Amino acid sequence: MKKNWWKILSFLLLAYTVVAGFLLKVPSLPILNETIRNMYFHVCMWFAMMTLFILSVIYSIRYLRNFNHRFDIYASNYAALGCVFGILGYITGVEWVSVTWITDQGQSFASVLKEPKLIGAAIALLVYGAYFVLRGSFTDMDKRSRVSAVYNIFAFAMLFPSIWIIPRLVGSLHPGAPGSESGNPALDKNDMDIGMRAIFYPAVIGWTLLGVWIATLKIRIQLLKDKSLLNA
Amino acid sequence: MKRTFALLKKDILLELRRQHTFYGILLYIASTVFVIYLSLPDSPDGNVWNSLFWVIQLFVCVNTVAKSFLQESKGLMLYYYSIASPIEFITAKLLFNIILMLLMSSVSLLLFYFFLDSPVLNYWRFYGIVLLGGTSISLTFTLMSAIASKAQQNAALIAILGFPVILPQLLLLMRLSKSGFAEVFRDGAVLQLAALIAGLDVLVFTLAVILFPFLWKD
Numbered sequence: 001m002k003k004n005w006w007k008i009l010s011f012l013l014l015a016y017t018v019v020a021g022f023l024l025k026v027p028s029l030p031i032l033n034e035t036i037r038n039m040y041f042h043v044c045m046w047f048a049m050m051t052l053f054i055l056s057v058i059y060s061i062r063y064l065r066n067f068n069h070r071f072d073i074y075a076s077n078y079a080a081l082g083c084v085f086g087i088l089g090y091i092t093g094v095e096w097v098s099v100t101w102i103t104d105q106g107q108s109f110a111s112v113l114k115e116p117k118l119i120g121a122a123i124a125l126l127v128y129g130a131y132f133v134l135r136g137s138f139t140d141m142d143k144r145s146r147v148s149a150v151y152n153i154f155a156f157a158m159l160f161p162s163i164w165i166i167p168r169l170v171g172s173l174h175p176g177a178p179g180s181e182s183g184n185p186a187l188d189k190n191d192m193d194i195g196m197r198a199i200f201y202p203a204v205i206g207w208t209l210l211g212v213w214i215a216t217l218k219i220r221i222q223l224l225k226d227k228s229l230l231n232a
Numbered sequence: 233m234k235r236t237f238a239l240l241k242k243d244i245l246l247e248l249r250r251q252h253t254f255y256g257i258l259l260y261i262a263s264t265v266f267v268i269y270l271s272l273p274d275s276p277d278g279n280v281w282n283s284l285f286w287v288i289q290l291f292v293c294v295n296t297v298a299k300s301f302l303q304e305s306k307g308l309m310l311y312y313y314s315i316a317s318p319i320e321f322i323t324a325k326l327l328f329n330i331i332l333m334l335l336m337s338s339v340s341l342l343l344f345y346f347f348l349d350s351p352v353l354n355y356w357r358f359y360g361i362v363l364l365g366g367t368s369i370s371l372t373f374t375l376m377s378a379i380a381s382k383a384q385q386n387a388a389l390i391a392i393l394g395f396p397v398i399l400p401q402l403l404l405l406m407r408l409s410k411s412g413f414a415e416v417f418r419d420g421a422v423l424q425l426a427a428l429i430a431g432l433d434v435l436v437f438t439l440a441v442i443l444f445p446f447l448w449k450d
Binding site for chain 1: 372375379382383384389392393395396397399400401403404428432435436439443446447
């Protein structure tokens, strides 16, 4: 029970997010209207994804320090779940785009989607796709863990600075672009109504904890499967 | 340091002796540009020219840099292992690939000027950007080649691994190279972008030196 408090917290926060997120009052803005409630879901997916990818890299580094197979399992499962959250972030984003950015003037998706923030997210997903292709191309287990850890660290160190830099250089429709007074779409307190913040911050924590929770379950299954290898 | 240069000299000598690969790449560049020349309308728009140029750079790099690790046999690697440290080895490889790529970039730029009406106004600046870009691309792909050489179906893997990682830098480069055309930038923005790309190069170099020892021992 002592170790499980964060799982209960995650459940409570998410229950609060869903109930309060759909029922409480939100500021009514033109175009956005009620879709602003997507904020509690769409943005949180990216926070969860970032957290999971960061955890994955940390375990890759730890793997390279002492070549413990356990850490490789951690790293790959956190990366896998990060991808799931990235895809969910995309889906919620596309839904949002289809009712806000795409208006009745007949733009195509392709013309709207060339957004620096979307490019960044797409690159992150591509990188982790490549990470799994790389993992799949090995038969030797030690080699696979070692080489994929190297790629994971390199890709992360290259990508994430650029994900944080490029959107700040180029204008975009996405909230948080230069010109909208803030550099960050989610953390600037001037961008959000206080009532929304009271739901948004717990939602971020709740979704992130949920992501970590699912990942730890997957890790435990994998550890049981590889039990004979780990003890050898 | 001395051994790094010895290894670098070995690579250059090898390239000079086995000229067929070198000319092979030159022919590859020439024929690619020729295909583009035939398939494009007579004077392509600046943006089209720019993006084609950088995409070609990317593929040229995949083809030149790829063989830097793929051509080394297992026995030869074992020999290097006994005479040099991984840091010396990777530094030599990185330097050699930069030199090779700068040469190839210059050649393809010349061919682009020759075959496709260039929208470039400021030639020297654009050439500088091309050199900077060639360096960035070759640094990243050297490490990707080292990673891919450990896996089985490696030639295709280089592109799969490298393209997403190089994308941010490539986007920055395409943006920066527009300053060689008519586009006017805000004061200092050009330098800022160039410094950003150079900073990423330093990051790649450092990471390569830190991470390569883990790929090295089998």
